[in-house]
Amino acid sequence: MSRLCAAATIFMVRDVLKAVEHYRDVLGFRQKFVYGDPVFYGGVERDDVVIHLSANQTKRAPGGGAIYIFVTEVDALYAELKAKGAKTLNEPKSYPYGMRDFDVQDVDGNQISFGQESKATKA
Numbered sequence: 001m002s003r004l005c006a007a008a009t010i011f012m013v014r015d016v017l018k019a020v021e022h023y024r025d026v027l028g029f030r031q032k033f034v035y036g037d038p039v040f041y042g043g044v045e046r047d048d049v050v051i052h053l054s055a056n057q058t059k060r061a062p063g064g065g066a067i068y069i070f071v072t073e074v075d076a077l078y079a080e081l082k083a084k085g086a087k088t089l090n091e092p093k094s095y096p097y098g099m100r101d102f103d104v105q106d107v108d109g110n111q112i113s114f115g116q117e118s119k120a121t122k123a
Contacts, residue, residue: 008043010052011065011110016042019053022107026084063109068101074116078102094118 013019016039023029029044029051040055049069055062071077078092081104089103089111101115 006050008050008052009065009067010054011067011106011108012058012060012062013053013055013106013108013110014062016040016053016055019107020044023051023053026086027081027104027106027112028084065110066113067111068113068115071114071116074100074102074114077114 011019016034016036020031020034020042023044024031027046029046032043032045032050034042042053044051044053051067074092078088082088087105089105092100092102094100095118098117099115100118101113103111103113105111
């Protein structure tokens with residue numbers, strides 16, 4: 001039987017190298033790889049999360065992607081990213097669905113939500 005092993009979200013971006021730099025310097029990821037001459041595809045990772053970045057010409061426009069990343073210590077992560085100049089869309093908040101989370105946007109407008117389970121009553 002076949003087994004699913006991992007997945008990588010693919011965000012469309014305008015400039016892969018600029019996006020990699022943002023993920024590295026502002027969001028705390030490290031460059032996993034870049035590909036092409038000129039570069040049109042790359043990957044970044046932080047802990048067990050991998051995000052691929054593509055500047056290929058497709059029907060999908062840059063900035064339309066979103067991912068929800070489960071984390072530990074969501075408030076500490078918010079403080080870290082805010083201090084590095086991340087474009088935060090809101091502060092961490094506990095919601096009735098049982099998560100405490102916040103959202104940021106990358107340089108192209110892709111949305112990254114970070115959350116952890118909270119003590120809030122689940123709906």
